[in-house]
Amino acid sequence: QSVFSQQHLLCLQDYTPDEILQLLSLAAKLKQEQKLGIPHPILQGQTLAMIFSKPSARTRVSFEVGFHQLGGHALYISANEIGLGQRESVEDVARVFSRFVDGIMIRTFKQSDVEGLAKAGSIPVINGLTDDFHPCQVLADMLTVYEHKGQIAGLKMAFVGDGNNMAHSLMIISSKLGMDITIVCPEGYDPQEKVVAWAKANAAQSGSKVEIEHDPMKGVAGADIVYTDVWSSMGQEAETEKRRVIFAPYQVNAALMAGAKADAIFMHCLPAHRDEEVTDEVIESKQSVVFDEAENRLHAQKAVMAKLMNR
């Protein structure tokens, strides 16, 4: 019997490969049941508070719909309403919310705020994206890879873009699950050294590889998956013009896709900026699995909530 001892989902570096695989397998089961119309009100009567300091389409809708499908009720709260960290400290919000609701999903800037909520409160906290990590997204991504490729370990992913939250979370999950990953980024936009070190240590355990490459064509060579994300993340709007110039050679277009394996799939966490990080041609091609990927947010997060909140 596998052990699942996690209380929160803050960053997947805290999880064992087995715990990640348990989430993926539960996600696949819940997905199948939902398609067959088999209800699974595992969290009947529970309430989830969803706190957003940044915009969202997928995260907000998939958590709200997913929690409803599990039999619970989800509340949307903008961080401005609470004045998180300003009107009231993160710690006090955690203690108050712990008296009202059964779990918190939060999207914000600082990873330390998500950790602070988890530490001060007594209920599960789920990271719905920070400047540093996006764990729910990469669980959905690995489910999508498995559905399209029939395996995870032994494949190679090339992530082309900024070495921030998506790159970090992809490095962590791929290295834990035995998938090779190359982060293809402009110089100066490398992933954080701390995360590179974690991923390399994970890869030594799983027998996979973690590489940083600044040459796009070299980086995508042999890739089974080409993944990209926006050049300017939420909170970096002031750098948009500068980044457009720096990242231009890293656009995922037909020429770059041709440098990967012939049967490579294209992935993007969305929202996409067409003709910036990806061309319309690539995102609309047969290789693109971006809408399966978006759908899987629902199933992956239901698995996370079921595991963390069904106690």
Ligand code: CP
């Ligand atoms: N991929 C993702 O997290 O989408 P949203 O920002 O729309 O939630």
Ligand code: NVA
């Ligand atoms: N890197 C992007 C991901 C959006 C889902 C951002 O942080 O805005």
